[in-house]
Amino acid sequence: MTIETSGTLPLLTEQNIVASRQMVRALCQDLKLSLVDQTKMITAASELSRNTLIHGGGGRMRWEFVERNGRRGLMLHFEDEGPGIPDLALALTDGWTSGSGMGLGLPGSKRLVNDFDIVSASGQGTRVSITKWK
Template sequence: MRIRQIVRAAALEAGLSLVDQTKIITAASELARNTLDHGGGGHASIERLQEGGRRGVRIVFEDTGPGIPDVDAALRPGFTTGRGMGLGLSGARQLSNEFSIATEVGRGTRVTIARWK
């Protein structure tokens, strides 16, 4: 769970408020768990954003696991195939300003989230 510290540092640097920091760290924690549990492990990259006067953090999670057959279902709150509450993907989307997912069955999944100040 080292990802939390790294995301926290990046969020702090981007000047996010305490609540926004907590939201993006929690979202990252959900996605990291997904990557480990369902994707069989993968990697995350964190990027600091600057656009005009706005600052933010973007995190990309990538795995080469089985992929998600039905993305719409997976995004529904409460949908789960694992041992969680089925709030990982839907929750991460709820907690981010930007959310996108690219997945292919048998190839893997990439989820991108961002939170702006």
């Protein structure tokens, strides 16, 4: 399988969530991440893909290989045009749940990766970007 250095996958169905996990696995293997780091990135991507579909009404996952200070990494962006997150501080609080998903939530996903950034505005959707460095 030839891996593109960047690309986009739709997140509109449950099947797309499976496809996103498979793509992230392939991207992590291409980057030669350890099995532990692969598992962390796939788990975070699965949670964020599900959030994009369930809470954002669907959207997309974009990926790109990045380099900083001589290190290579994988950056994923989960984007939707949904209702946004009404209380970002609450959503980033450990133990808070909307009642669905794997129960990791945003704080759990944040702990699994090296870099985590979220932008959300009411009525304008949400973008979560995560990076795992080699």
